Amino acid sequence: MSTVDDGASSPLPADAQALAQRVAAAMYARDHASQGLDIRIVEVRPGMAVLTMMVRTDMVNGHAISHGGFVFTLADSAFAYACNSYNINTVAAGCAIEFLAPSRAGDVLTATAREHTLSGRNGIYDVDVKNQNGDTIAVFRGKSTRIKGAVV
Amino acid sequence: MSTVDDGASSPLPADAQALAQRVAAAMYARDHASQGLDIRIVEVRPGMAVLTMMVRTDMVNGHAISHGGFVFTLADSAFAYACNSYNINTVAAGCAIEFLAPSRAGDVLTATAREHTLSGRNGIYDVDVKNQNGDTIAVFRGKSTRIKGAVV
């Protein structure tokens, strides 16, 4: 179902992996938002991306837990790197997130984005956000739309 | 349908408005996330909140438009101030956002959160995010759950 899981049989060009990495590097260089949050790209593949972020004290809300906005932002960044990995400019049309457990300052969150379906211009990507203990903090689903132009 | 729109007939205590404002002030004092993004509270009422944020250059993504995460964060903050306005600790269970138009550095976004339904511990809040021209940038719906404790 996912181009990530059955990559072996996928009609991706031989350099799809190299392209995905070049796209991610170019996006990150101008992605002031992810940089400012110290979000790091751990891995990127065609249709897939893994990013991490440490929850900083300026990401904590009035309940002393991570502001959901930053958990969302990490997931949304992972989604963006995954859906742009084919070097076709792609934006988010909509996203839904479910918060399953709180996270706190000092926690290291890892967001893994995987392509669920891609048909024509529209894609569905699933992102799981886990903490350093492997607990699922949030699950995210994003809908992407391809627009004009290439990333690099 | 909304407790905001028909406040006149609402069984809120006489000091509900004063309480909503005290809660918001207390939340904001410890809300490092919203402070760090220069999010400002324009108005808060029982079940309702209006917040603004100027899109900074460090909120822009690799496509030169606002990272959806910051638009979400603004909406999520407005949701939080609205659903905590009764002084009962309330957290987000899940949220969905639809991105309708892009925003760019320098734009001033206003998020208006309104209570849609509140039954028992569970609430539904709708947030619209508009830019300085009144264009709708995003629509957001949040599901809230009341937990133990009071905000102030």
Place this chain on the structure above:
Amino acid sequence: MSTVDDGASSPLPADAQALAQRVAAAMYARDHASQGLDIRIVEVRPGMAVLTMMVRTDMVNGHAISHGGFVFTLADSAFAYACNSYNINTVAAGCAIEFLAPSRAGDVLTATAREHTLSGRNGIYDVDVKNQNGDTIAVFRGKSTRIKGAVV
């Protein structure tokens, strides 16, 4: 915010109401799904529709409450009549529903669909489903996309 609420200032043609009613009648004549569920159209206006359905014994699931699918179907039908009311063929791109209270056989449900935003080809519609006592059973949000062709 809604074209329904501020219809006075809307640039709708003078016969927009008559058109909405003609569209609804034409849609219903070929809407075997809504007919088969005994869904009835109570009201239709440009961007708005009110439909009712009695919960039948064949709409009840293994927990002795209404199968969520039928509550969804009623809401989705109301959404369809609202978003097609301008006589431009419009389909659902996606929907989200929150189930707030159960309903049972014999309950009469009313779904009220209202246009939230409509920009270009894309619309957001909110539908509330209430029972005969005015209790909110479910809240629904649908995203519509205009396609080619007219309804009538």
Place this chain on the structure above:
Amino acid sequence: MSTVDDGASSPLPADAQALAQRVAAAMYARDHASQGLDIRIVEVRPGMAVLTMMVRTDMVNGHAISHGGFVFTLADSAFAYACNSYNINTVAAGCAIEFLAPSRAGDVLTATAREHTLSGRNGIYDVDVKNQNGDTIAVFRGKSTRIKGAVV
């Protein structure tokens, strides 16, 4: 991530599969909704279910394609059989569906529901709906809540 995918390491009792099948049989016997739509259970396992439905002429809407409500109902039923498979009464709190391609009368749809996460009383289930050609018609995500009582 899913109890389905790594069932080997799961702490499920030895008779979890037999229990899942007994639960499904008991639910189906009183599930007038699924019966009335000729929905059939193809497979059920702990946290997982596969159901099929042929699109009948009475499931077609005013655009001559399947009413989204019936596609949703099939997905929602698969979700219900998956999340109740542990014999703990479980209901839907909310669902989101994205419609990716139309289906028509005569198409045979298969909904495969898989548990994504289950923590405490709350679960997330993903359902894919495909047609007889393997095209993805819709993707669905459901949030479940465990309530009191057992199914059988």
